[in-house]
Amino acid sequence: MKIALILAAAPHDALRDLEPFMPLSLPLLAGAAPEHDYRFVDMLRSDPIDFEAAVDLVGISMRMTAEAEAYAVADGFRARGVPVVIGGPQASVRPYRAKRHADAVVVGEGEPLWPVLLRDFAQRELKDYYVCSPAPFDPRGGTLHQLSELPDLARVPVPRRDLYGRKYQxxxxxxxxxxxxxxxxxxxxxxxxxxxxxxxxxxxxxxxxxxxxxxxxxxxxxxxxxxxxxxxxxxxxxxxxxxxxxxxxxxxxxxxxxxxxxxxxxxxxxxxxxxxxxxxxxxxxxxxxxxxxxxxxxxxxxxxxxxxxxxxxxxxxxxxxxxxxxxxxxxxxxxxxxxxxxxxxxxxxxxxxxxxxxxxxxxxxxxxxxxxxxxxxxxxxxxxxxxxxxxxxxxxxxxxxxxxxxxxxxxxxxxxxxxxxxxxxxxxxxxxxxxxxxxxxxxxxxxxxxxxxxxxxxxxxxxxxxxxxxxxx
Ligand code: B12
CATH class of the missing domain: 3.80.30.20 (tm_1862 like domain)
Structure with missing residues (x-):
């Protein structure tokens, strides 16, 4: 599958275009299911967003500082018929409103969930929520896949930093x-x-x-x-x-x-x-x-x-x-x-x-x-x-x-x-x-x-x- 992974960022973010830190979530996800074709978009360094790109799925990483931008990007792709998954710290603590803008929301650490989600997606069985947490999660009538143990860090994938094709500070x-x-x-x-x-x-x-x-x-x-x-x-x-x-x-x-x-x-x-x-x-x-x-x-x-x-x-x-x-x-x-x-x-x-x-x-x-x-x-x-x-x-x-x-x-x-x-x-x-x-x-x-x-x-x-x-x- 062709997948775009996007780090959402606000236009006024204090770190914008300074390119200090490599966002690690996208390379980790790509490493967890390396058989797919990924494109990374880092909005913090003003990478353009191509809404017309031929992609099968879009994954957005959302922090508190970019919630509005994450939703605008998600809405833009979904309006063109491209399914969207939102994860990241802010999606993890605000999953229900994220769900209004996404086909699926990922709560918690993504590495063990991402391959499962992609398999479900390929079989047209995408669930509403994918959760990695011991805390009970209420899918509010939606479908849910939950792992109740936090991942064993001996098994985290090798992050695909190479896919950025560019250096960060x-x-x-x-x-x-x-x-x-x-x-x-x-x-x-x-x-x-x-x-x-x-x-x-x-x-x-x-x-x-x-x-x-x-x-x-x-x-x-x-x-x-x-x-x-x-x-x-x-x-x-x-x-x-x-x-x-x-x-x-x-x-x-x-x-x-x-x-x-x-x-x-x-x-x-x-x-x-x-x-x-x-x-x-x-x-x-x-x-x-x-x-x-x-x-x-x-x-x-x-x-x-x-x-x-x-x-x-x-x-x-x-x-x-x-x-x-x-x-x-x-x-x-x-x-x-x-x-x-x-x-x-x-x-x-x-x-x-x-x-x-x-x-x-x-x-x-x-x-x-x-x-x-x-x-x-x-x-x-x-x-x-x-x-x-x-x-x-x-x-x-x-x-x-x-x-x-x-x-x-x-x-x-x-x-x-x-x-x-x-x-x-x-x-x-x-x-x-x-x-x-x-x-x-x-x-x-x-x-x-x-x-x-x-x-x-x-x-x-x-x-x-x-x-x-x-x-x-
Ligand atoms: C390094 C760091 C910084 C750095 C760099 C930030 C940057 N923009 O790169 C600095 C010091 C600048 C910073 C500043 C701030 N930070 Co900070 N920071 C961190 C820290 C320590 C690490 C972030 C990280 O890279 N983690 C590792 C990656 C791999 O984790 P991750 O992104 O969460 O991704 C995992 C999952 O969330 C999920 N996932 C993520 N995206 C996606 C997408 C999809 C599709 C899927 C399926 C899954 C998925 O899977 C990933 C792997 O498990 C975290 C705390 C932490 N331990 O994570 C806080 C954290 C991200 N920061 C936080 C905050 C609040 C801030 C500030 C607002 C604080 C302030 N008042 O100044 C500022 C905002 C700065 C800015 N403009 O962005 C909060 C965010 C809370 C939230 N709800 O979003 C956190 C969680 C810490 C906290 N105290 O609660 N921060």
């Missing part, structure tokens, strides 16, 4: 899926489960050895947790032994730096090439850390000590020769505009890039369920759907703008870059060439981050809502 690869921390604003537990599943080290290393540039390890924390420290130690030792050690990025938590074994993982990650960690610090407000469930990630037992611990742990990561950004969620009822300013100041003090986001409840999260129950969600606001009478839109936009201007001033970029340069000189295993290459890349990363954050701020300041308004029903 960062290849993407993953070693683990799932997260048990359960922050109230995060949909990862709903999407990938509350326990961590791991791929065999050898399979991950084999994949990484085939990548020829920078890559992004998509795991929810690349430093792992006490139950996965052993795994990551093995993984990073194996990566460090590869003949070509490419620099890579990942997301991380601070709690690893609270234990001896965790600190060892951080050091070995750096030796394996980790150059930049986007760290979910979430809040400097103890009440918010407690409320959201993010306290565990900070590794502090006492919320009152969280900021002091944050500073120590960030320092450890930076001393290992890793550039750090701090990701914060702000605007809970315990926060006010001062929290925005104080968070930005703390980032400057710690020498980390500030990434401040107003809290916005995502479907599929505990936070969304709570606000929905309380009947206080407002999906028409461009800034957030979270009601906080203490925060007006304009001062928030100004505080965010200030955090970017000051946090990404030339002075701050230079300060962070020099600090990295010095740390790399102290850490064993970095040749002078590595040091120059990593420091140059770090300066570029910081400039790129500033650009994306400015674009994102433009979106928040606009009248456009981040949240798609159609009812789930």
């Amino acid at each position: 960062f290849d993407t690869v993953f070693a683990a899926r799932g997260c048990h921390v359960g922050c109230d604003f995060c949909s990862v537990p709903a999407l990938f489960g509350t326990t961590t599943r791991l791929r065999p080290v050898a399979a991950v290393v084999e994949e990484i050895s085939g990548l020829d540039g920078f890559y992004y390890l998509l795991d929810d924390t690349v430093f792992g947790r006490p139950d996965t420290f052993d795994y990551y130690l093995k993984l990073y030792d194996a990566i460090a032994r590869l003949p070509q050690r490419n620099p890579w990025h990942g997301q991380a938590n601070l709690d690893a730096a609270a234990t001896e074994q965790g600190r060892e993982v951080i050091l070995r990650a750096a030796q394996a090439g980790l150059l930049y960690a986007a760290v979910g610090m979430e809040s400097i407000n103890p009440a918010v850390l407690r409320r959201t469930g993010a306290l565990g990630k900070s590794g502090a037992r006492d919320p009152a000590e969280a900021v002091a611990r944050m500073e120590e742990r960030v320092r450890f990561i930076q001393e290992a020769g890793i550039l750090v950004s701090g990701w914060f969620v702000l605007g809970y009822e315990e926060d006010d505009i001062e929290t925005f300013h104080r968070t930005a100041e703390l980032c400057q003090k710690m020498g980390v890039m500030p990434v401040l986001s107003p809290v916005n409840a995502l479907p599929g999260t505990r936070l969304y369920e709570r606000l929905e129950r309380e009947g206080v969600l407002d999906n028409r606001n461009s800034l957030t759907n979270y009601p906080n009478p203490r925060l007006e839109k304009q001062p928030v936009i100004e505080a965010l703008a200030r955090s970017i201007d000051e946090g990404f001033s030339w002075r701050q970029i230079l300060r962070r870059t020099l600090r990295l340069w010095r740390a790399l000189g102290r850490v064993a295993g970095n040749t002078p060439r590595d040091r120059i290459m990593k420091t140059t890349a770090a300066a570029q990363i910081q400039r790129g981050m500033a650009e994306v954050l400015r674009r994102e701020l433009g979106n928040l300041a606009s009248e456009r809502s981040q949240n798609y308004a159609e009812d789930e029903g």
Whole structure:
């Protein structure tokens, strides 16, 4: 069959045409049923959509940031008689409205479902929903194929990255899926489960050895947790032994730096090439850390000590020769505009890039369920759907703008870059060439981050809502 796989994206997406990350979902699906003829369309890099193309089926990957665009593309193909399947994180948490625009909706991880779906389609027995989740699913009178076990990651297919026929700034690869921390604003537990599943080290290393540039390890924390420290130690030792050690990025938590074994993982990650960690610090407000469930990630037992611990742990990561950004969620009822300013100041003090986001409840999260129950969600606001009478839109936009201007001033970029340069000189295993290459890349990363954050701020300041308004029903 001829199949078009499309990553939907909004025209105003902050990442548009910057081409930073290779979307991994499409190559994974193609790898799961490689006997078909695929064409990839990445709307984030403005690939054109050919509605007249002779394809048998269209598969759309839909994230929260592109729900309207995904439906417009789906409606366009269906109007021409081409059947459409929608999957991805937003389809997984909003399956019923996705179904109004698709012949079938895929909920959860696609690899084990895609071959079954294609077989059903070829036999003209396409079901309405294909679900990979242990949670019961109500097909609301439609037909359903459900796998109630999450996939064994030893069996994930080799992703067909070659089908993109073009390079991205960062290849993407993953070693683990799932997260048990359960922050109230995060949909990862709903999407990938509350326990961590791991791929065999050898399979991950084999994949990484085939990548020829920078890559992004998509795991929810690349430093792992006490139950996965052993795994990551093995993984990073194996990566460090590869003949070509490419620099890579990942997301991380601070709690690893609270234990001896965790600190060892951080050091070995750096030796394996980790150059930049986007760290979910979430809040400097103890009440918010407690409320959201993010306290565990900070590794502090006492919320009152969280900021002091944050500073120590960030320092450890930076001393290992890793550039750090701090990701914060702000605007809970315990926060006010001062929290925005104080968070930005703390980032400057710690020498980390500030990434401040107003809290916005995502479907599929505990936070969304709570606000929905309380009947206080407002999906028409461009800034957030979270009601906080203490925060007006304009001062928030100004505080965010200030955090970017000051946090990404030339002075701050230079300060962070020099600090990295010095740390790399102290850490064993970095040749002078590595040091120059990593420091140059770090300066570029910081400039790129500033650009994306400015674009994102433009979106928040606009009248456009981040949240798609159609009812789930
Ligand atoms: C890397 C990442 C980023 C990167 C890059 C994003 C990018 N555009 O490439 C950065 C850091 C920039 C980022 C930013 C944001 N992100 Co982000 N990000 C991730 C992360 C960690 C990995 C994404 C990934 O590649 N996963 C691996 C692939 C293989 O998974 P997948 O795409 O879900 O695909 C699987 C299934 O969904 C399914 N599937 C997917 N598509 C299709 C299609 C078909 C036809 C089928 C059958 C199946 C199928 O099968 C695939 C294989 O199992 C996820 C969390 C996670 N663990 O996945 C969050 C996540 C995707 N991000 C999320 C969010 C909310 C954001 C932000 C809005 C946060 C913010 N406030 O700044 C921004 C938006 C940025 C933007 N403009 O797009 C949410 C999305 C929720 C949703 N409902 O869509 C997630 C799930 C995390 C969360 N906290 O809940 N993000």
